[in-house]
Amino acid sequence: MNSKKPNRRGFLKGGAALAGVAAGGAGLASGQTAGTPAKKLDELIAYGDRSRFVTSKRIPVAERHSPDEFGLTFHVLTPLQDSHGIITPSSLHYTATHRGAFVPDIDPKEHRLMIHGMVDRPLIFTMDELKRLPSVSRIHFIECLGNRARPTHKNVQETHGLTSCAEWTGVPLSLLLKEAGVQSAASWIVAEGAEEVKGNSSIPLAKAMDDCMVCYAQNGEPIRPQQGFPLRLMAPGFEGIYQIKYLRRIKVVDRFYMTYDDYGHINPDPKASALTHQIGPKSVITFPSGGHQLSGPGIYQISGLAWSGAGAIRSVEVSTDGGQSWKKAELQSPAYRMAHARFGLGWKWDGKECVLMSRCTDELGTVQPTRAEVAKFWNEPVDKVRVRGADNTVQPWRISSDGSVHNGMA
Amino acid sequence: MNSKKPNRRGFLKGGAALAGVAAGGAGLASGQTAGTPAKKLDELIAYGDRSRFVTSKRIPVAERHSPDEFGLTFHVLTPLQDSHGIITPSSLHYTATHRGAFVPDIDPKEHRLMIHGMVDRPLIFTMDELKRLPSVSRIHFIECLGNRARPTHKNVQETHGLTSCAEWTGVPLSLLLKEAGVQSAASWIVAEGAEEVKGNSSIPLAKAMDDCMVCYAQNGEPIRPQQGFPLRLMAPGFEGIYQIKYLRRIKVVDRFYMTYDDYGHINPDPKASALTHQIGPKSVITFPSGGHQLSGPGIYQISGLAWSGAGAIRSVEVSTDGGQSWKKAELQSPAYRMAHARFGLGWKWDGKECVLMSRCTDELGTVQPTRAEVAKFWNEPVDKVRVRGADNTVQPWRISSDGSVHNGMA
Numbered sequence: 001m002n003s004k005k006p007n008r009r010g011f012l013k014g015g016a017a018l019a020g021v022a023a024g025g026a027g028l029a030s031g032q033t034a035g036t037p038a039k040k041l042d043e044l045i046a047y048g049d050r051s052r053f054v055t056s057k058r059i060p061v062a063e064r065h066s067p068d069e070f071g072l073t074f075h076v077l078t079p080l081q082d083s084h085g086i087i088t089p090s091s092l093h094y095t096a097t098h099r100g101a102f103v104p105d106i107d108p109k110e111h112r113l114m115i116h117g118m119v120d121r122p123l124i125f126t127m128d129e130l131k132r133l134p135s136v137s138r139i140h141f142i143e144c145l146g147n148r149a150r151p152t153h154k155n156v157q158e159t160h161g162l163t164s165c166a167e168w169t170g171v172p173l174s175l176l177l178k179e180a181g182v183q184s185a186a187s188w189i190v191a192e193g194a195e196e197v198k199g200n201s202s203i204p205l206a207k208a209m210d211d212c213m214v215c216y217a218q219n220g221e222p223i224r225p226q227q228g229f230p231l232r233l234m235a236p237g238f239e240g241i242y243q244i245k246y247l248r249r250i251k252v253v254d255r256f257y258m259t260y261d262d263y264g265h266i267n268p269d270p271k272a273s274a275l276t277h278q279i280g281p282k283s284v285i286t287f288p289s290g291g292h293q294l295s296g297p298g299i300y301q302i303s304g305l306a307w308s309g310a311g312a313i314r315s316v317e318v319s320t321d322g323g324q325s326w327k328k329a330e331l332q333s334p335a336y337r338m339a340h341a342r343f344g345l346g347w348k349w350d351g352k353e354c355v356l357m358s359r360c361t362d363e364l365g366t367v368q369p370t371r372a373e374v375a376k377f378w379n380e381p382v383d384k385v386r387v388r389g390a391d392n393t394v395q396p397w398r399i400s401s402d403g404s405v406h407n408g409m410a
Numbered sequence: 411m412n413s414k415k416p417n418r419r420g421f422l423k424g425g426a427a428l429a430g431v432a433a434g435g436a437g438l439a440s441g442q443t444a445g446t447p448a449k450k451l452d453e454l455i456a457y458g459d460r461s462r463f464v465t466s467k468r469i470p471v472a473e474r475h476s477p478d479e480f481g482l483t484f485h486v487l488t489p490l491q492d493s494h495g496i497i498t499p500s501s502l503h504y505t506a507t508h509r510g511a512f513v514p515d516i517d518p519k520e521h522r523l524m525i526h527g528m529v530d531r532p533l534i535f536t537m538d539e540l541k542r543l544p545s546v547s548r549i550h551f552i553e554c555l556g557n558r559a560r561p562t563h564k565n566v567q568e569t570h571g572l573t574s575c576a577e578w579t580g581v582p583l584s585l586l587l588k589e590a591g592v593q594s595a596a597s598w599i600v601a602e603g604a605e606e607v608k609g610n611s612s613i614p615l616a617k618a619m620d621d622c623m624v625c626y627a628q629n630g631e632p633i634r635p636q637q638g639f640p641l642r643l644m645a646p647g648f649e650g651i652y653q654i655k656y657l658r659r660i661k662v663v664d665r666f667y668m669t670y671d672d673y674g675h676i677n678p679d680p681k682a683s684a685l686t687h688q689i690g691p692k693s694v695i696t697f698p699s700g701g702h703q704l705s706g707p708g709i710y711q712i713s714g715l716a717w718s719g720a721g722a723i724r725s726v727e728v729s730t731d732g733g734q735s736w737k738k739a740e741l742q743s744p745a746y747r748m749a750h751a752r753f754g755l756g757w758k759w760d761g762k763e764c765v766l767m768s769r770c771t772d773e774l775g776t777v778q779p780t781r782a783e784v785a786k787f788w789n790e791p792v793d794k795v796r797v798r799g800a801d802n803t804v805q806p807w808r809i810s811s812d813g814s815v816h817n818g819m820a
Contacts, residue, residue: 044636045468045470045486046467046468047467047502048503048505048634048636050631050635051518051632051634051639051640052515053516053632053639053640054631054632054639058455058456058458059455059456082631083630084547084579084626084627084630084632085547085577085579086547086577086630087497087577087629088630089500089629090458090460090499091458092630093458105462108461108463128705131711132708132710132711134740134754134756135494135711135713135752135754137495137742137743168495169752216494217495219495219497219499219629220493220494220496220498220499221464221466221492221494222460222461224458224460224461225458225460225461226454229461229464230461295538301541301542301544303545332544332545332546333546333548334746342579344544344545346544
């Protein structure tokens with residue numbers, strides 16, 4: 001520890017507080033350096049950093065959907081195995097990109113949002129103009145449709161790391177649409193981002209008028225570049241691809257528009273399509289989960305996250321015997337609508353091999369299914385079942401008798 | 411913009427996802443460099459950063475309470491003028507230190523929490539043991555007693571920057587105390603931190619058993635060093651000095667213990683003392699506030715924060731005529747107990763000089779007072795009134811006819 005005394009004369013200069021701090025505050029840098037090169041003291045005062053003992057990090061994955069170079073999907077996964085509470089730190093929020101790992105470098109002064117199509121008054125907003133309108137702040141999860149556990153995945157970052165949760169602040173989309181004057185024949189919107197691939201998606205007008213937000217802030221500061229700086233559309237509860245990053249255009253239309261982003265969930269019926277967009281209910285145990293090591297038999301706190309695109313989580317159950325019996329877990333955070341909720345359950349491990357699982361029920365009463373239930377529905381073998389749409393099946397974690405924790409799908 | 415195509419061969423290597431990302435993901439670094447030196451791409455994948463166009467920062471202040479070098483108070487203020495929603499990013503959370511700008515560099519593996527004094531079973535916990543206990547996650551503000559606006563302050567960072575709000579996760583203190591077995595004659599606790607000055611404070615046992623938390627996480631990751639890594643006591647709604655950083659010891663006692671931290675609020679009566687500890691109700695307009703510049707007459711969204719140590723904010727009113735008339739503002743975030751709440755009100759500025767103010771009412775019905783009301787109570791002139799205890803008086807912002815915004819206390 002650095003117990004260096006502050007520089008007395010530096011602080012006694014009334015008008016030289018900054019200089020005094022720079023001279024006397026050497027101790028502030030202690031414990032603040034997250035890596036190399038060490039951050040300067042003035043940088044750590046301006047914008048703090050985590051402890052050098054905290055090294056949790058995101059991991060990247062790359063996948064190919066088609067044989068050409070445009071078929072690339074590049075994702076960065078949130079380390080849910082290290083998560084606490086329900087807020088994902090912005091630095092650890094997952095990132096999904098399409099057709100290349102491209103993050104636009106947008107000057108917010110140059111950015112514009114256009115609202116046009118079937119409206120009486122097409123509008124173009126600057127960022128300053130948007131910030132002069134009434135805002136709302138809500139905690140919501142985002143989850144990518146690609147958040148699918150596979151038997152080869154080693155830990156919860158790989159099985160479930162394509163979901164994160166943050167406080168989002170922005171203008172209700174309904175306010176902008178009312179200002180533009182939506183025409184009576186309109187029934188859908190198409191939202192488009194400024195990235196190379198455009199990130200455009202068709203969203204039912206009913207959803208747009210209900211709870212969509214045009215967001216400029218995430219966790220109390222401007223949205224991070226990897227999450228859509230300077231503007232992102234939030235469609236709470238819909239799968240991630242509808243939360244359009246780098247939002248620059250919303251076109252009001254009278255039908256579903258097929259776009260590049262619509263692989264996997266094209267449906268000409270608006271109601272069916274809206275339901276297809278919706279994520280969950282889903283839950284996963286984050287501790288203990290794959291890669292964790294229990295120190296021996298004894299009392300542990302099972303902890304995890306639950307969420308639903310249909311609203312709030314009503315209850316979570318945990319099984320410690322591979323699904324033969326279930327106990328009600330405790331909700332340890334408020335259960336906000338379309339947000340992660342933290343659950344926990346005390347558990348005495350006897351040192352024998354066992355399988356842990358969680359399942360949740362949302363405010364509509366929908367229960368998260370097991371993989372076996374989905375397999376039975378589709379009449380497919382459980383180890384080979386192809387989950388259609390979003391995969392919200394129950395995740396098993398197998399505890400070995402040596403305390404090591406493994407993916408229980410294998 | 412960087413539209414470089416991803417390196418095809420790099421991504422085609424199935425087992426070389428990381429190498430492929432490093433080769434093809436040059437675009438990810440674009441827009442991610444917050445300053446110099448530029449962060450490496452692999453660092454930005456592991457732990458993201460803000461846009462280079464976002465430069466909001468904390469500012470330091472140093473004050474002297476006594477003539478020796480131990481009388482130093484070193485604070486770092488949150489830039490509330492740039493805030494959105496209610497979560498303060500951990501990098502921008504305010505920091506208050508006493509007797510020198512000292513941040514301990516604690517290895518969490520070595521850290522211990524001892525609970526002793528008037529208990530049947532004195533206990534010592536490691537960090538791992540604490541994390542094996544049931545946890546709760548709550549959004550709470552912290553505010554320093556020193557958060558006092560002065561006429562010389564130029565902006566809301568200087569007048570009110572010693573309050574921030576975050577999601578805190580930890581073990582209910584009541585659980586630890588019950589485990590230790592509090593003896594019937596006990597009535598107070600003394601909590602102590604591991605920093606040089608110890609940061610110890612006496613807290614009524616009733617508060618300790620009600621809603622105090624022994625926290626290890628802030629906004630979803632381990633508490634930052636400047637906010638008390640690895641362990642911090644949260645006493646929701648009490649002034650900042652009771653939220654003991656680097657928590658290492660809790661002694662259960664049968665009386666109020668005077669400590670170094672008790673300047674300003676010593677009271678031998680537990681009830682009176684508990685009320686003295688409590689902050690608010692308080693509110694402040696963050697936009698427009700000192701230093702902001704309105705572009706001309708027109709419609710603006712007045713935005714601000716309100717909080718109370720007594721519970722939830724029930725309502726906020728805004729005046730645009732220096733307190734002659736008040737309009738009800740809209741709560742734009744959920745109003746959690748002992749948390750910041752975001753309020754807003756649309757306002758048409760006619761281009762004439764005026765004074766903006768906000769005042770809030772909490773769930774107990776307590777109304778935030780104006781400075782004039784406090785002066786009248788103490789029978790002192792309004793420009794010289796000494797506010798006893800926490801200063802929760804209404805903050806005026808004066809808009810000049812040129813659109814510049816100034817501290818209205820002057």
